[in-house]
Amino acid sequence: xxxxxxxxxxxxxxxxxxxxxxxxxxxxxxxxxxxxxxGSIYPALSQxxxxxxxxxxxxxxxxxxxxxxxxxxxxxxxxxxxxLNKQPGPDRFKSEFLFYSLFQDKMEPLExxxxxxxxxxxxxxxxxxxxxxxxxxxxxxxxxxxxxxVAMNKxxxxxxxxYLTSFDEHNQTSETIETDKD
Amino acid sequence: xxxxxxxxxxxxxxxxxxxxxxxxxxxxxxxxxxxxxxGSIYPALSQxxxxxxxxxxxxxxxxxxxxxxxxxxxxxxxxxxxxLNKQPGPDRFKSEFLFYSLFQDKMEPLExxxxxxxxxxxxxxxxxxxxxxxxxxxxxxxxxxxxxxVAMNKxxxxxxxxYLTSFDEHNQTSETIETDKD
DNA sequence: ATCAGATATATCGATTTGATATAATTTGTT
DNA sequence: AACAAATTATATCAAATCGATATATCTGAT
Numbered sequence: 576x577x578x579x580x581x582x583x584x585x586x587x588x589x590x591x592x593x594x595x596x597x598x599x600x601x602x603x604x605x606x607x608x609x610x611x612x613x614g615s616i617y618p619a620l621s622q623x624x625x626x627x628x629x630x631x632x633x634x635x636x637x638x639x640x641x642x643x644x645x646x647x648x649x650x651x652x653x654x655x656x657x658x659l660n661k662q663p664g665p666d667r668f669k670s671e672f673l674f675y676s677l678f679q680d681k682m683e684p685l686e687x688x689x690x691x692x693x694x695x696x697x698x699x700x701x702x703x704x705x706x707x708x709x710x711x712x713x714x715x716x717x718x719x720x721x722x723x724x725v726a727m728n729k730x731x732x733x734x735x736x737x738y739l740t741s742f743d744e745h746n747q748t749s750e751t752i753e754t755d756k757d
Numbered sequence: 758x759x760x761x762x763x764x765x766x767x768x769x770x771x772x773x774x775x776x777x778x779x780x781x782x783x784x785x786x787x788x789x790x791x792x793x794x795x796g797s798i799y800p801a802l803s804q805x806x807x808x809x810x811x812x813x814x815x816x817x818x819x820x821x822x823x824x825x826x827x828x829x830x831x832x833x834x835x836x837x838x839x840x841l842n843k844q845p846g847p848d849r850f851k852s853e854f855l856f857y858s859l860f861q862d863k864m865e866p867l868e869x870x871x872x873x874x875x876x877x878x879x880x881x882x883x884x885x886x887x888x889x890x891x892x893x894x895x896x897x898x899x900x901x902x903x904x905x906x907v908a909m910n911k912x913x914x915x916x917x918x919x920y921l922t923s924f925d926e927h928n929q930t931s932e933t934i935e936t937d938k939d
Numbered sequence: 940a941t942c943a944g945a946t947a948t949a950t951c952g953a954t955t956t957g958a959t960a961t962a963a964t965t966t967g968t969t
Numbered sequence: 970a971a972c973a974a975a976t977t978a979t980a981t982c983a984a985a986t987c988g989a990t991a992t993a994t995c996t997g998a999t
Binding site: 671 | 787801
Binding site for chain 4: 577578610611612613614616618640
């Protein structure tokens, strides 16, 4: 799915600026399953405008800075639902952390432990913010997507915590280094 | 993490061709947390060669087709571990399926149900192949990464199956359409 | 009053994707 | 044995996307 379709989908919920779209996709309630940068969003909006799938009102009132509020058109809505009739592509997961973990036996135990601990904290934060979003959000379909994220992160958090425990048992690295090993 | 580092990391385990690297990254034991195409791998290998981080033996024996077997150099190994000393970037998850799910109330119930069922089957397949890989694999650090994938997919599978059940309860769409609704 | 941070649009080089071309080898089928 | 199909293997290219940066205004805090 390309950024054009992403923009179109987001605009089908409510009108907004390119800035808002990026925020939603990179930091907001959609950010756990999609992503897009200014560098792809603004060109996508230009293209969509050219194709008549969205329109914008150039709000340049009272010398205020220009602010393009984009709305989806009927044609755009139609185009979107045609796209949604095709079957979705596969999910993609990329983890630099897991790549790093492949070299854990080449690192100092305490070095890898740091990575683990940081990852646990990150996952906990992500989980909390997804749960909060899920509690606040009143858009039913979003609940499903947020719940998916919650389930995934919960499982990851459990896995990491269990691994940290066994890691410490095998390495005596929990906090103070012990004596009776090797 | 760029494709150059990915190639370098893979080559630190064993020498192989660009073709093999792509296979590992797109279909093999690494594919659940990374990805790369020929279009980025071959240029990356060229660059790495130019920088002296890898070398290749051009195996053109007996008129056989050329086959470049790449190996990491000492310089490359050093470079890799310098990179691994920096902290890893965040995980990225992209799901076209979850994006589609945001419009489930705009679809025919049976249409969305199809998506759900297909996703469940896919997840089950992924889970099985990750579990198999984990059983066969003898490289300890890979176990951690594979186990992570197993945990994630197991949680997702549970979530989807539970959702399907409740979806059917609310829609009477399980197989035959019932009568006493609305 | 000023200064940091948020809002907002936009562009650009570098990177990556996804598709395709080419060709030899291996495997499977009849 | 002959043939077709799949796999192995390198390589390139346009299009899409990333990531960083430039610019300018507005808002809230001290």
